[in-house]
Amino acid sequence: MSEALRTDLYQLTMMQAYWKSGHAPEATFDYFVRKIPFGSYLMTAGLSYVLDYIENLRFEDEDIEYLGTQGFDEDFLDFLSNFKFTGDMLAMPEGSIAFPLEPIIRVTAPIIEAQLVETFILNKMNFSTLIATKASRVVHAARGRSIAEFGLRRAQGDGHLEATRATYIGGCDSTSSVLAGMKLGIPVSGTMAHSFVTSFDHEIDSFRAYADAFPKKCFLLIDTYNSIEGAKKAVIVGKELENKGERLLGVRLDSGDLSELSKHVRVILDNVGLGYVKIVASGDLNEWKIDELMKKGAKIDLFGVGTELITARPTPALDGIYKLSDVVEKGKHIPKMKLSEETVKATLPGKKLVWRIFENGKFKKDVISLEDEVVDNAEPLLEEVVKNGKIVCKRPTLEEIRQKANENFSNLPDNYKKLEGAPVYPVEFSQGLIALRETIVERIRKEEIRA
Amino acid sequence: MSEALRTDLYQLTMMQAYWKSGHAPEATFDYFVRKIPFGSYLMTAGLSYVLDYIENLRFEDEDIEYLGTQGFDEDFLDFLSNFKFTGDMLAMPEGSIAFPLEPIIRVTAPIIEAQLVETFILNKMNFSTLIATKASRVVHAARGRSIAEFGLRRAQGDGHLEATRATYIGGCDSTSSVLAGMKLGIPVSGTMAHSFVTSFDHEIDSFRAYADAFPKKCFLLIDTYNSIEGAKKAVIVGKELENKGERLLGVRLDSGDLSELSKHVRVILDNVGLGYVKIVASGDLNEWKIDELMKKGAKIDLFGVGTELITARPTPALDGIYKLSDVVEKGKHIPKMKLSEETVKATLPGKKLVWRIFENGKFKKDVISLEDEVVDNAEPLLEEVVKNGKIVCKRPTLEEIRQKANENFSNLPDNYKKLEGAPVYPVEFSQGLIALRETIVERIRKEEIRA
Numbered sequence: 001m002s003e004a005l006r007t008d009l010y011q012l013t014m015m016q017a018y019w020k021s022g023h024a025p026e027a028t029f030d031y032f033v034r035k036i037p038f039g040s041y042l043m044t045a046g047l048s049y050v051l052d053y054i055e056n057l058r059f060e061d062e063d064i065e066y067l068g069t070q071g072f073d074e075d076f077l078d079f080l081s082n083f084k085f086t087g088d089m090l091a092m093p094e095g096s097i098a099f100p101l102e103p104i105i106r107v108t109a110p111i112i113e114a115q116l117v118e119t120f121i122l123n124k125m126n127f128s129t130l131i132a133t134k135a136s137r138v139v140h141a142a143r144g145r146s147i148a149e150f151g152l153r154r155a156q157g158d159g160h161l162e163a164t165r166a167t168y169i170g171g172c173d174s175t176s177s178v179l180a181g182m183k184l185g186i187p188v189s190g191t192m193a194h195s196f197v198t199s200f201d202h203e204i205d206s207f208r209a210y211a212d213a214f215p216k217k218c219f220l221l222i223d224t225y226n227s228i229e230g231a232k233k234a235v236i237v238g239k240e241l242e243n244k245g246e247r248l249l250g251v252r253l254d255s256g257d258l259s260e261l262s263k264h265v266r267v268i269l270d271n272v273g274l275g276y277v278k279i280v281a282s283g284d285l286n287e288w289k290i291d292e293l294m295k296k297g298a299k300i301d302l303f304g305v306g307t308e309l310i311t312a313r314p315t316p317a318l319d320g321i322y323k324l325s326d327v328v329e330k331g332k333h334i335p336k337m338k339l340s341e342e343t344v345k346a347t348l349p350g351k352k353l354v355w356r357i358f359e360n361g362k363f364k365k366d367v368i369s370l371e372d373e374v375v376d377n378a379e380p381l382l383e384e385v386v387k388n389g390k391i392v393c394k395r396p397t398l399e400e401i402r403q404k405a406n407e408n409f410s411n412l413p414d415n416y417k418k419l420e421g422a423p424v425y426p427v428e429f430s431q432g433l434i435a436l437r438e439t440i441v442e443r444i445r446k447e448e449i450r451a
Numbered sequence: 452m453s454e455a456l457r458t459d460l461y462q463l464t465m466m467q468a469y470w471k472s473g474h475a476p477e478a479t480f481d482y483f484v485r486k487i488p489f490g491s492y493l494m495t496a497g498l499s500y501v502l503d504y505i506e507n508l509r510f511e512d513e514d515i516e517y518l519g520t521q522g523f524d525e526d527f528l529d530f531l532s533n534f535k536f537t538g539d540m541l542a543m544p545e546g547s548i549a550f551p552l553e554p555i556i557r558v559t560a561p562i563i564e565a566q567l568v569e570t571f572i573l574n575k576m577n578f579s580t581l582i583a584t585k586a587s588r589v590v591h592a593a594r595g596r597s598i599a600e601f602g603l604r605r606a607q608g609d610g611h612l613e614a615t616r617a618t619y620i621g622g623c624d625s626t627s628s629v630l631a632g633m634k635l636g637i638p639v640s641g642t643m644a645h646s647f648v649t650s651f652d653h654e655i656d657s658f659r660a661y662a663d664a665f666p667k668k669c670f671l672l673i674d675t676y677n678s679i680e681g682a683k684k685a686v687i688v689g690k691e692l693e694n695k696g697e698r699l700l701g702v703r704l705d706s707g708d709l710s711e712l713s714k715h716v717r718v719i720l721d722n723v724g725l726g727y728v729k730i731v732a733s734g735d736l737n738e739w740k741i742d743e744l745m746k747k748g749a750k751i752d753l754f755g756v757g758t759e760l761i762t763a764r765p766t767p768a769l770d771g772i773y774k775l776s777d778v779v780e781k782g783k784h785i786p787k788m789k790l791s792e793e794t795v796k797a798t799l800p801g802k803k804l805v806w807r808i809f810e811n812g813k814f815k816k817d818v819i820s821l822e823d824e825v826v827d828n829a830e831p832l833l834e835e836v837v838k839n840g841k842i843v844c845k846r847p848t849l850e851e852i853r854q855k856a857n858e859n860f861s862n863l864p865d866n867y868k869k870l871e872g873a874p875v876y877p878v879e880f881s882q883g884l885i886a887l888r889e890t891i892v893e894r895i896r897k898e899e900i901r902a
Contacts (some may be wrong), residue, residue: 009632017664156608157579162608178463199562212472315765449680
């Protein structure tokens with residue numbers, strides 16, 4: 001199936017209007033985020049989907065046939081049947097740290113092409129970036145303890161696969177999703193469910209059956225009836241495993257006061273020489289609860305995090321947008337922007353670049369400039385990824401992206417990583433951009449508002 | 452691709468443990484929701500995906516090959532390569548109104564089969580039910596005004612298609628997603644974007660170009676620079692359309708004080724004989740904002756709702772669960788339940804049914820009973836949908852589901868539809884269920900906790 005119809009209807013109606021009116025300037029659009037839903041930074045993800053999409057963008061016969069039933073002109077549909085993306089794209093690589101207003105992707109193409117790709121870019125970049133960012137916060141809160149993503153059952157349907165990919169970029173170590181394991185090569189992990197325990201006549205029968213089936217990979221869920229009693233039964237099975245020359249890997253707590261229970265269970269295990277048995281905790285965890293548990297000295301080695309991570313609850317959407325910033329007509333650049341009764345909804349005009357200034361290896365501040373400006377002693381953040389419709393960048397593996405994300409995150413000063421009350425990271429506008437914006441606002445006020 | 456691996460790893464490890472230990476009772480699991488994230492009711496959706504899944508559930512060669520790299524036993528993998536679902540399933544049809552603790556799906560099958568399907572059922576049912584419920588609230592708040600779903604760009608990635616399907620079941624009238632239009636037959640709708648307006652030298656040029664391209668389907672976005680000035684330009688283009696024998700269909704507001712602006716724009720349009728031009732409003736809307744706008748007498752004919760609807764912000768997950776309630780060993784039923792330090796996490800034992808009692812055609816109360824009990828003058832809510840692994844129910848079309856959902860919703864008394872402060876709908880337990888629960892709690896306390 002083609003991905004071309006994974007778009008909003010209005011992209012196609014606008015395309016027909018551009019096409020019929022002969023309005024065909026080269027246009028530049030920026031994908032950026034106005035406001036971060038939590039914390040001070042974004043960890044970008046999703047570019048890989050965008051590049052695959054751009055490379056394979058075609059309208060199939062069945063697409064054209066469907067559009068024929070929706071009031072489009074025949075000759076416009078003929079045009080669509082030969083449609084390709086022929087433009088250019090700059091982008092921050094996946095796993096970058098970005099801030100509000102910074103172009104994360106910049107598309108330059110004939111406007112009819114640049115318009116179509118908006119919806120797909122927004123759908124993929126908004127979601128993957130949201131979840132990678134959320135994951136980085138959860139991982140940070142765990143202070144080096146491992147995070148396993150357990151979210152498939154509460155994920156927003158088929159979005160789960162890309163969400164799991166984003167959690168891995170953000171630093172999670174494994175997933176419960178077997179499909180993600182097979183498709184993406186992410187390590188898979190899991191223990192057992194309460195139903196496994198209750199299905200047997202007695203809890204200890206269930207522990208023994210599991211230990212028999214997986215003597216080398218045995219985690220026991222101990223909270224089905226009572227976590228402390230469960231821990232005592234786990235000790236029995238742990239000792240039985242020792243007698244067979246094996247080792248119980250861990251126990252899992254899924255309810256109750258995880259801090260107190262983990263300390264109590266740790267003692268129970270340690271007292272009988274099972275100090276090597278890990279304690280896994282799960283149950284509606286998020287970055288704040290993990291932070292709290294760590295502060296309380298909970299004896300937890302691994303956190304299983306589901307719902308809140310896979311949906312970014314309570315802020316399940318990133319309001320990333322894709323806005324026109326420049327058109328070229330008759331060889332002349334005409335910078336564009338949107339004004340709004342709500343100032344926050346205004347946009348930045350002109351073809352832009354983003355620069356990062358470092359201090360002692362750490363991020364100090366960023367600068368958004370116009371394309372013809374150079375910011376000294378700064379690293380440009382946008383890379384050329386598509387040229388004349390062809391992908392021109394290296395395609396890193398998921399492991400490479402994750403590694404790079406980790407490296408970037410470690411260069412972000414710690415105060416910006418605070419779960420609450422992180423300061424706003426400084427993003428400055430260049431002199432050229434400031435001057436251009438003033439000119440354009442003035443022009444719009446004159447020509448459109450008091451017309 | 453097979454859907455068999457769209458599951459949590461632990462389902463497969465538990466399956467191997469069941470299989471190796473010879474623990475193979477017939478098991479009954481209930482899918483139900485403990486707590487509703489908003490409001491007092493759920494509108495169920497997602498069953499159609501579950502039935503397709505059950506019917507086609509197989510492990511393909513590539514699945515088995517992957518599992519071979521994950522530490523599973525060879526002979527267990529041989530077993531999987533011939534795996535089929537052979538059990539039975541009862542379910543509430545899609546578009547039902549359900550309440551906490553009521554089994555929405557009841558699965559009875561050899562435990563190894565019933566266990567595998569848990570994750571898929573949870574992933575699909577939780578998400579579709581969440582969004583259908585949210586949609587019904589948004590639709591209800593609009594008091595008969597039409598709702599267009601505009602969420603693709605903010606949806607959680609590939610989850611968008613099933614989300615759009617659920618919004619349609621919940622009563623939305625159209626979607627911006629062309630893919631949903633093609634795949635699901637949902638009416639598609641859309642206007643234009645700010646970029647269309649800004650790409651032209653002047654706002655009015657953009658309006659004229661669009662009206663030329665779609666003289667019979669023309670909606671104009673009027674807030675790019677200033678909504679009132681935009682409305683005046685829409686009037687010019689509306690009059691030009693009249694001169695060609697056409698009619699401007701509508702204008703869209705996307706920012707600012709939508710109540711005040713809509714009233715002002717309504718007057719501007721009405722004063723020049725454009726009373727037939729509809730006003731569409733969008734911009735971070737949800738059920739509460741729409742309710743507020745309606746209370747203020749906003750002159751809005753159609754609401755475009757995106758982010759909050761498609762992700763159910765701020766509660767993007769439904770905590771539906773799938774819990775073991777009964778096993779049959781040597782021909783004898785052994786009812787099962789989970790206790791918990793947190794009472795809310797305990798479950799209901801036994802094979803159960805759900806009944807609804809009506810009063811004057813409206814829902815009065817529901818009763819959860821054991822399978823061998825009959826509740827007089829009540830309608831059973833669970834229907835047989837799968838028997839011996841085969842689908843035995845009628846498969847309604849999406850239109851039929853939507854119609855049925857609307858009918859069910861209209862039979863829910865209005866006080867349960869309140870956005871805030873709706874009372875708890877009465878769901879009673881039968882005498883048999885109450886007695887059984889007491890017996891089982893007693894047994895667990897005796898055998899597991901003071902073991």
